[in-house]
Amino acid sequence: MKRLVTIAIVLMILYCTYYDLSIGTLPNGLTKAAEAEQEAQIQREAEQPLPPPLAQAPYQEVIVEPGHTVLSIVEHLHEGPIPASIQEIVYDFKELNQGLEPEDMQIGKVYRFPLYHSH
Template sequence: MKQVLVFGLVVVLAFSVYYDLTEGTLPDRSGTGAADAPELQEETPGAQEQEVPPPLEISYQEVIVQSGHTVYTIVQALHQGQVIEANFERIVTDFELLNPQTDAHAIQTGQTYRFPIYPDQAQLQSQRP
């Protein structure tokens, strides 16, 4: 009887690990789940989605993402050793402002995205009166 119980527990454990790895048990961060689906607004026929221009106060550079790159590593590479005063959360927020409808944690290899460029702090201090 113990063997049947142990076998059953192993099967349940294996299934739960498989389900967790394939489907996931965390809530959907994109907000597309049925429970939190927003009310749909009527679209006019023929209306095309227009690309939202980036805010003017954020400088950016367009980069094609290579395998293994993250938003943070690309921003670091763009600054070539300069001290970046922005923390990780600000970099992610600015990236998502520059790339509407793009999750900073789900960028795709081969796609072109806008990455924020922050001014060098030494240059800012030298420009102050």
């Protein structure tokens, strides 16, 4: 019985090795199709209209103090819940400050922070 199981395992290993070397386990045609679909998705996203520029968007200039973050300052500028997601707040901050990342803010400098109105 042990010989039969050993022979079956050896045959399975040989077959798997043959299959992997001759046909392969990575899909050949699917990777090209996936790349084409990804490029089409990127092109569709590029064709979508961009949001209006925030040049006219309301903002308030604030001097950053130790411990302040973009979110803490925006929360301080608003009463109640803010009608924007964290991603929107960070995006708007970057737009108002010439692409400055929030983590690059410096203490004592003045930055523009977006103001949101409840709908």
